[in-house]
Amino acid sequence: MNNFQEKKRRRSKTPRVCNNEENMEKLVHKEIEKRRRQEMASLYASLRSLLPLEFIQGKRSTSDQVKGAVNYIDYLQRNIKDINSKRDDLVLLSGRSFRSSNEQEWNEISNHVVIRPCLVGIEIVLSILQTPFSSVLQVLREHGLYVLGYICSSVNDRLIHTLQAEVQYLELTNFTAIEALLTLLRI
Known part of the structure; x- marks a missing residue:
């Protein structure tokens, strides 16, 4: 057991x-x-x-x-796609304002000007062929604009000038007239 x-x-x-x-x-x-x-x-x-x-x-x-x-x-x-398409549209629109579909047309245009608001006042983008830049500054000074910043770049053998200017009297400034004057400037 x-x-x-x-x-x-x-x-x-x-x-x-x-x-x-x-x-x-x-x-x-x-x-x-x-x-x-x-x-x-x-x-x-x-x-x-x-x-x-x-x-x-x-x-x-x-x-x-x-x-x-x-x-x-x-x-x-979807939002990203919408924003991307809006950005592409804006790029195309801004490209149209500086470029023509025909290169000869682009070269024949003497000056091209775009004025838009920015944080400090206005931003002026110029594409000028033969106009001295001093005459551009003179027009701005005559209209009460004070240049705060300036950048110049070369695109397709043309100089693109970007200026940021402070506006002394915003209500009294005629931006359309300034744009027309800058477009018509010659040597």
């Missing part, structure tokens, strides 16, 4: 060891799964914090929030 009891103990000890290993595996798996759920919860919370309210309003399930994120991404992509 003693022998039988020993065998029984041996058998019972072996399953206990297996049981401990199984329990450890289960505990490790449970801990890993718990960490994974916590990480996913923090990722979903981060996603929720990045989305505007109108895309997650009233949506509690994570699948609804992910759909809201997808909708928001689509919305942003």
